[in-house]
Amino acid sequence: AQQLTVRDIMAKYHNGSPISMVTAYDYITARWAQEADSDMILVGDSVAMCSLGYESTTQLSLAEFQYHVGAVCRASGSAFVVADMPFGSFEKSIPDGIDNAFQLMHLNPRVQAVKVECGLSEDDYSLEYIRELLRRGIQVVGHIGLTPQRVHSLGGYRVQGNKQSSDAVALYNVSQTLQRLGCFSIVLECIPHKISSVITDKLHIPTIGIGAGPGTSGQVLVQSDILGMLPVHKPKFVKAYADLRTSAVSALSQYVQEVHAKSFPQTGQHTFKVNDEVYDDFIS
Ligand code: KIV
Ligand code: NA
Structure with missing residues (x-):
């Protein structure tokens, strides 16, 4: 299937059709997302916690991330593919950041845009970087609100823009700046739903929310x-649509028990035959 393009995403947006996006971390999860017909796949740096066992996205290197982006991109399908720019891959200098974005895209031609986390100050470095990517024709999804790569400067994983109106204004202002720079979409993470609705209504590019409500x-x-794969605390904004971990562990323990009990494999059902003559020759 042909991949959706920014034009297709914008067409959905202008029709008022909600846009679906789900993360994927490897070939299996990417296939599932493609088969589910998600409009967009995000190769998120949440792969750090969700697939690699790290405590934070700040531990993920670009090389590790590349390996996962490659696996996701080997799953074909129509989803528009966005890859995160991981922590440390663009902050050192603009030329380094540009090189790293090119590298991600050279190695993974299915990646159609990169996502960059952005702070709220008017002179935030990410704004400069995003501007330089866009000037070079690289499509960018901005990401504001709870930006996990900046967990230390935010003082933890918490809702953003709910304490003072100036914080909400700053979120609004940076959303407008990102649009003016040329981002085709903005991720809003952990923002009170009334604030994210206003931010969305004032933009003419789509917002993609996580913990940002229905607006x-x-x-x-x-x-x-979504799939309940890990025994982690479920944030309020998450809806688990399955409990794969329970089904997986139960299936695996059944297998382990059957191996111990010698009830798997079953002769006949799970075995190959050998021609009698070959066998007789073999044992003699
Ligand atoms: O890495 C990720 O999964 C993300 C989403 C939560 C937006 O950035
Ligand atoms: Na991310």
Whole structure:
């Protein structure tokens, strides 16, 4: 299937059709997302926690991330593919950041845009970087609100823009700046739904929300949260649509028990035959 393009995403947005996005971390999760017909796949740096066992996205290197982007991109399908720019891959200098974005895209031609987390100050470095990517024709999804790569400067994983009106104004202002720079979409993470609705209404590009309520132009969730793959705390904004971990562990323990009990494999059902003559020759 042909991949959706920015034009297709914008067409959905202008029709008022909600845009679906889900994360994927490897070939399996990407296939599932493609088969589910998600409009967009995000190769999120949440792969750090959801697939690699790290505590934070700040531990993920670009090389590790590349390996996962490659696996996701080997799953074909119509989804528009966005890859995160991981922590440390663009902050050192603009030329380094540009090189790294090119590298991601050179190695993974299915990647159609990169996502960059952005702070709220008017002179935030991410704004400069995003501007330089866009000037070079690289499509960018902005990401504001709870930006996990900046967990330390935000003082933890928490709702953004709910304490003082100036914080909400700053979120609004940076959303307008990102649009003016040329981002075709913005992820809003952990923002009170009334604030994200206003931000969305004032933009003419789609917002993709996570923990941002129903008023955004689209939704994104982490696949391992949707599927209940890990024994982690479920944030309030997550809806788990399955409990794969329970089904997986139960299936695996059944297998382990059957191996111990010698009830798997079953002769006949799970075995190959050998021609009698070959066998007789073999044992003699
Ligand atoms: O890495 C990720 O999964 C994300 C989404 C939560 C937006 O950035
Ligand atoms: Na991310």
